[in-house]
Amino acid sequence: MREQTGASPFHEPRVADELRVDAGHDPKERRLARSVRSEHADLRVRIEGERDAAQHLALRRHDLLELIHGEDVLAGHANTVAVEAVGSSDHSGEGRVTEYDRNFRLTKDVLPSRYDLRFHLDVDHWTSTGWERIALTSKKASREIVLHAVELDITAANVDGIALENARFETDAQVAILRFAKEIPAGDHALEIEWTGGIRESLRGLYRSVRGEERYAATQFEAADARRAFPCFDEPEFKAKFALELVHPSGNAAIANMPVASGEDIADHRTRTRFRETPVRISTYLVAFTVGPYESTPETKTPSKIPVRCWLPPGLASQAIFARDAHVRSVEWLQDYTAIPYPFIKVDAIGIPDFEAGAMENPGAITYRTRLLAADEKNASIVTLKGVFSTAAHELTHMWWGDLVTMRWWTDLWLNESFASFVGEKCTAALNPEWRYWRDFVADNTSAFNLDALASTHPISIEAKNAEEASERFDAITYTKGAAVLRMIESYLGEDAFRAGVRIYLNRHKEANASADDFWHALDEASGQDVTSIMNAWIKEPGHPIVTTLVRRSNGGLDLALSQTRYFSDKDAKPSSQRWPAPLVLRYGTANGMREHRLLLATASGHVRIDGAEWIYPNAGGRGFYRWQLDETGDRLLDAGVKQLAPEERLALVDNAWALTRTGRASLASFLRRLDSLAGEEDRTVIGAISDSLAWLGSYAVRDRTEGPFARFVESFYRPIFEQIGWRPRDGEDSDTREKRARVIGMLGYHAAAEDIRRGAR
């Protein structure tokens, strides 16, 4: 509770106005604001960034996921090296225009159904030799078979014993064109290929990892690098079953998608390990194996008897118990959520010493950076543990969404990632209620809001001509806005209808491929609403709306006049005629507590009456991806409800109010009045958002004349919080309080110039 410390100096509109006038009319300030806006979307992004660097790095969905999947995974694909081939070779000349350019797609004339795959891995010389037999069906007779291969030396091949005549490589298209001695008739065939290749330094395809004297071979195939390890039909739609065999140094652990079926020691201190065949067909980018001196945690089983282990380099496995148990709990939660048993028999989580992304959702053999598994619960920070848990939940969500049902093409990569993020967060939040995890989700939306408010933003979904293109454009829009928009539609439809749609989609397309539209149709079916047209507007249009609401009290309720227009952070941006089918969930207060009202604002404006409402808050749960503004009546009425709002709603309230203030849509006085209504705030994330905005004002808008009043405002806001939490951590104190203390002391010492704090901090 806030102590009575007297009226805030900022209650005087004059001072607030002066401050605003200063901020808006100082040419230097304006120039600064403009240059910052074009560089960073909003200074807030930078401020967020600084704060996060210090405190929240592992929590930020965007950063975390960027790390997980890496932005430059595919960079440099264009420059692949031509390889020697048996028979006559014809390396396509530079500048030759053919169908085999980088946007080349395989035809569906030849469909693989099963791969027998063998690798001899020589980690002393970092070389590998391979053999495969691909069961395939060809639709028409042909002498040629085209499949992907990069930096592989194909030494032999045949189809049903028909010998290879020659192999030609098209480097831009990354394919080998195998021409055989005779025509291969339509029908079922066995294609056998032998090749040699490296265990390469670059962290893609089949690659090497070294830790001291330890040597590891590992794979990373997403998005289009399976073709660097074995010749294959390397597009997500060409799903097949895989049966793998590895020859590797004896004494090393060999781990792959499936459990070990048998192992035998052979000559030269080598072991042959056979793995069971995958029970379902999977895409090539999901095939994975690794060998090395790994050690594992003790195996444990989920209540539904799925074995789970973590594997790490020697000495680290004892720190991975928390991670292992996060996998166990997440698998159970996801089985329940999807109503589909875990599809891949076992879960191995493997920490590889060198790993380009953060984690990769290979079915049954999820690969990670070691630090995302080795985090001892006793010593690791809560931020680290949240990162470990939510990463595991994200990857395990992919076992159903991505691995069991796979996108048809890379255009829908955004949905693959956004869904895993959103449902991974649902899982993390549900299993760790003490973390109050949705606050972090809402806090993360700020960066996406800021980017998306620029005239230069892009739609969530853009057609990808190749895998590289889809991966390259991953940013806060694709990851964070994508996940936020899924949460918005779930909020509008209700959790049960959304989950029913997820189940329809997964059951209908399991072991196969599907598109975003298939998911929207499943949601249509489950909810009885036209989700398809709502979602297509949200994912294919750039930007997002601001919903303005005029509020009138009448007959014991509220009449609302709503209107929408595209929201730009630049006030001078050319207005847009875009309109969204905006799925709004309004929180409102009545004499008998809070309720929610759902409506679809599909046109430029609309009216709604809510009987019994005393105040409204236009973004229940902070779950909508839109900006909003109440008129003065609505804003004043909301004062009565502020303290009843959930923390994530107060967080979204501050974030929204600050965005409107920064862009000149609302006065600074109204923003400070809003902060005043939050006096006594106790939530760490809300205090964080308030502090970000005040720190910005303190650094960029406050002038000599306003320094004193500003310092007094900061003092009056933070002093009561400081008096509650004090200087020193108490026994059993939670991490929220620790973070809060750091923030409060920082604000008092720096922006309130509080002498006692400054002395104490020394």
Ligand SMILES: [Zn+2]
């Ligand atoms: Zn992912």
